[in-house]
Amino acid sequence: GKEMRISxxxxxxxxxxxxxxxxxxxxxxxxxxxxxxxxVPYKRFVTGLSHRRGFTNACSGAYPVKAATHILKLLENSEANAEFKGLDTERLFIKHIQAKRGKIIRGIIPRAMGRATPFNTTTTHIEVWLDER
Known part of the structure; x- marks a missing residue:
């Protein structure tokens, strides 16, 4: 997926x-x-993030609903593409998935006294490779 408006x-x-x-x-x-x-267990971006139950070792976690739904749609689309190419959908696994920073959509918010502050939206590129196992 290209330039998805998710974190x-x-x-x-x-x-x-x-x-x-x-x-x-x-x-x-x-x-x-x-x-x-x-x-989702968080390993890197854990500043200010609390521990969650359900993990074997105490680690931080969160519930990124918006990002999860977007990636779920991307996986369903990838599954349909794999089926079209003739792969067995029951044997598919995620060989590679990676998130990269996308373009920043710049915006401003007008403030008092003639000032303005930036209001930027980050985008994310996600690449997925599926393969049969």
Whole structure:
């Protein structure tokens, strides 16, 4: 997906959590994250983030609903492309998934006394490779 309006930091943590997993497991995991049933374990962007229950070792986690739903749609689209190419969808796994920073959509908010402050929106590129196992 190109220039998706989702958090880059959340996308990096989700991609790390589902990389190398079977496609069916990854789709169920992302649906559970969107339904606030399972937290995504955070390894890198953990400043001010509390620990969550359900992890074997105490680690931070969060429920990035917007990023999870966007990545879930991307995985479903990738599954349809793989089926069109003749791959067996039951045997698919995520060979590679990566989130990269996209273009910044610049904006401003007018303030008092003739000032203005920036209001920028970050975008994220996500690349997915599926393969049969």
């Amino acid at each position: 880059h930091k959340d996308s990096v943590e989700i991609c790390r959590a589902i990389n190398g997993k079977r496609l069916a497991y990854a789709k169920k995991f992302l649906q559970d994250v969107a339904d606030l049933k399972v937290a």
